[in-house]
Amino acid sequence: MYRIDIGIDLGTSNVRIFMRDKGVVVEQPSYVAYEEKTKNIIAVGAKAKRMLGKTPEGICVGKPIQHGVISDYSLAERMIKAFVKNGLTKRKIWGRPNICVCIPAGVTEVERRAVEDAVVRTGAKQVFILESAMAAAIGADMDIVETYGHMIVDIGGGTTDIAVISAGGIAEGMSLKCGGDDFTEVLIRYVRRKYNVELGILSAEEAKEAVGSVMKRKNDIYIEVKGKNLLTGLPETIKLSADETVEAFEEVSGQIINAINSVLETAPPELINDISKEGIMLTGGGSHIAGMQKLIATRSQIKVVASEDSESMVALGTGLAGKYIMVQEEIRKSQMEEE
Ligand SMILES: Nc1ncnc2c1ncn2[C@@H]1O[C@H](COP(=O)(O)OP(=O)(O)OP(=O)(O)O)[C@@H](O)[C@H]1O
Ligand SMILES: [Mg+2]
Structure with missing residues (x-):
């Protein structure tokens, strides 16, 4: 060793x-x-x-x-x-x-x-x-050397790594050049277009973490975010709702879901069988966006397990x-x- x-x-x-x-x-x-x-x-x-x-x-x-x-x-x-x-x-x-x-x-x-x-x-x-x-x-303590299918989806800041692992290697995988930071970016664009307000990256990130969702919630929630009005140049506070972020995030979350499904489609049926039993292991900071676990489970028809110590895995x-x-x-x- x-x-x-x-x-x-x-x-x-x-x-x-x-x-x-x-x-x-x-x-x-x-x-x-x-x-x-x-x-x-x-x-x-x-x-x-x-x-x-x-x-x-x-x-x-x-x-x-x-x-x-x-x-x-x-x-x-x-x-x-x-x-x-x-x-x-x-x-x-x-x-x-x-x-x-x-x-x-x-x-x-x-x-x-x-x-x-x-x-x-x-x-x-x-x-x-x-x-x-x-x-x-x-890091998740999976027995990766054994011939048994595991699936990992790691939504990071700039990449989403999707992999089906078996017998010590990646049987099927994809690395998307898109992740949590893209949700921040599309939120900035959405607010600019809708409210004519420019948000700083840190404010947008804060809003994303507080109310950002990829699926509609039962009860909508709001956050007040400060930005700069593009017409007057003056500071402006807008009230941003979780439902609005679902709309803003659709394109990015859609890309992630499509990539997961295409990896599942190409993986051998026996491995899919194992994954269905164990569930998809979801990790990375971007996976904390509200509704992500549920969205992936709904669209892939496979249960999703969020890792405990997700960040340091x-x-x-x-x-x-x-x-x-x-x-x-x-x-x-x-x-x-x-x-
Ligand atoms: N609670 C949260 N809600 C929503 N997004 C979050 C939350 N916490 C962290 N993030 C987002 O997760 C991303 C960072 O995740 P992580 O630390 O796993 O990325 P990374 O490993 O540095 O990036 P990569 O793996 O892509 O190279 C950032 O986009 C951050 O805004
Ligand atoms: Mg990472």
Whole structure:
């Protein structure tokens, strides 16, 4: 079994770091604030996210991970370094650590290499790369090596990873470049169109978390959100209802449902049979939008189980993947010998 010292879930919205024998010790938004001219970093994580839309001239807030892959290498590298350093204050590791990091399924070789390089530069001894759906399954303590079908749907910030897992691999899967942040974006667009009011990202996110729904509720609820009237330029408060968000979210939730159904359609019937018994495991921050669990269950005709410690499941899985990675390496070696 490989000893993994540090597991990293390099998410579009949040980076989570698992330290051996400690659990998930870092959970920080994937944001970096830096000086535009010198590129000097001013803040990372929550502190940088709080600066969104409020920075003075010459200071930028960047999001170096987009749709689960690195979009700005230099910022990403420094952000990962800062978080790993932070994790190492929670648990000392002697010598250079072995690090496992996960990536969405279907990324290009270049995107994969960028993640690997950035992690190597934190001072890692060995870097293992794992598909995030596998990490989620390991984190959820599923018996993934056995020939039995499991299904994971991870709605993150910028990606939705859908996978049917059996016999130690992904039998059928899809990674959509769409997730929780797209719900925020469509809400901003909806409010702009309907009320002529521009919402800041943080206000829209807050409204989404408070009343956002993908299915109509029995009793509608409201939230007051502050934005800027586009005609007068003055601050304006609007009353946003949950039912309005259902309308705003339809396109994005429809995409997610279609993707889940198309993975189910292509998966072998025996695996579907297993999944029907166990249920679809739903995880990721985006899965917290009200009604998501029910919508997926209604439209797929399969029960949906929300994971308990949903947010840290992927990071936990990267940290506990040692045994699985060893089995995979052995399979790969024996295949190479056969060839
Ligand atoms: N209570 C909530 N209600 C609605 N949305 C939520 C809630 N909590 C978190 N989110 C959304 O979940 C998303 C972040 O989820 P998560 O941390 O799983 O993403 P990530 O792992 O960083 O991204 P990815 O896996 O796509 O790379 C954000 O869009 C956030 O707004
Ligand atoms: Mg994620």
